[in-house]
Amino acid sequence: MPYRDKTAETMPREALRRLQSERLVAQVARCYERVECFRKRMDEKGLTPADIRGVEDLNKLPFSYKKDLRDYYPYGLFAEPLEKVVRVHASSGTTGKRIVVGYTENDISMWAECFARMLTAIGVTEKDVVQVSYGYGLFTGGFGAHAGAEAIGATVIPMSSGNTALQIQTMIDFGATVLCCTPSYAMYLAEEIERAGLKDQLKLKAGVFGAEPWSETMRARIEEGLGIKAYDIYGLSEVLGPGVACECEAQAGMHVWEDHFIPEIIDPDTGEVLPEGATGELVFTSLTKEAFPVIRYRTRDICSLNYEPCACGRTHVRMRKPSGRSDDMLIIRGVNVFPSQIEEVLLKVCGQDVTPNYQIVVDRVNNNDTFDVNVEMSESFFTDDIRSIDRLERLLVERLRSTLGIGAKVHLVNPKSIVRSEGKAKRVIDNRQGKI
């Protein structure tokens, strides 16, 4: 079995726990000294770093939230001065404002190592050609996969997302053996390749797919369609980016790299830590991150942890695919979308005191997410003039795109046509269940 870092990856759990304790104590002390938000929360609980002597004290620590990133936007939660920060990434916040995370040089190489461990586990070596079709930019996907593949010495094709015809041509011409992208895009590529009858020209053997929910059925279809093994990867910018947890060759859950991160499963309502194996909200503490460390960060992803030994020999705990969210966040085409962001755009564009009634409809057609926003027309913005209504519609589409980073279809609908239950409109209709 190939390992990237055998000592770390197969460390006995007792030793792993000692290492975590040591790192936790240091990280807590560091955050207390450098991060105002964390210090305040500790003070409120009457805690000092001295109260945290190891992993056993983890549940005493205060939680941190996505909201904190907005409150301390942009750099207020950084634990290193900007001169030590070599890169920032950003993702959706719960409002129009994005959230920003930072990385030191060490953070970047730790991230690359996390990703590289996975690539090694699934048999990728320096002889492979890795096509990275995640978006490059503020989104962590592209750069994360890129660094991981470079770390193992593979040849990287930094394709970024989009332009399917060129993606396929490149894959064939450059002899890509590994593909990294979102699972829905992998499905789409598989179909296009099938349609063009190009499957036998592919050299692909494996794919690393993440950033959105996908099912075992979808895995089977991607594996069949592209003639590869498809592996799942998990991550979020606030904790690192893709690579926080990765599948190994066993394809039986994603190993959380516990020398760098401590996962916990809590009851999202009470905050209580749940017993081993239970399903609840996933919480992360980053032990080695320098620029943007998190202590007990509430991911809002619902899943469970499996501490049983894995066939691959790695001792690190495995997380199951998240089965849902404990908040109203949607993942549409790999992008995080909060209904509140849409509300904010409507409020600004329609220029009223009250948000017009709206409804988000998400579905999956031909393995692609469709994203429709129905907005109830109201007396105040109806005119007899097609041009001015068109202008309103276009403005909504543009603002939604610039705020969310993905395109939505906007439909102006009759007033009171959006179904209300007990006076409250149902904001989100997600018809993707069973289709992914």
Add this chain to the structure above:
Amino acid sequence: MIIRQLSVFLENKPGRLCAAIDALAKAGVNISALSLADAAEYGILRLIVDQPDLAKQTLTDAGVIVKAHRVIALAMKDEPGGAETILRLLADAEINIEYMYACVGHVTGKALMVLRVDDAEKADAILKENCCDEINPADIYRL
């Protein structure tokens, strides 16, 4: 003559136009003229009816958005060049026509038109001054 036109927002779904027209029929409103403007995702139904207030109330109660606007109704000679005479007058006065539609009228020898212009009062005055036959409100509201 300046008359009231009702503009109705129609979302882009089958049956929306039918439902609006049906509501009017049930309320005993007679439609004298109508025009349908369509955009990709919605439409605007423009109506001249015999009882504008009742029609507006009926449609509002049916859950659609209705607004009343002032438009010009005029009768032009139903012969070659009839429309040109009128349009020339408005063009010379630099009045912008936003849209116009024709009614199938019952006034012998006349074609009835509905025009939305940027300055209804000015257009009306010009048309009254020049050659245009005054039309009987009863003709336009109940063609």
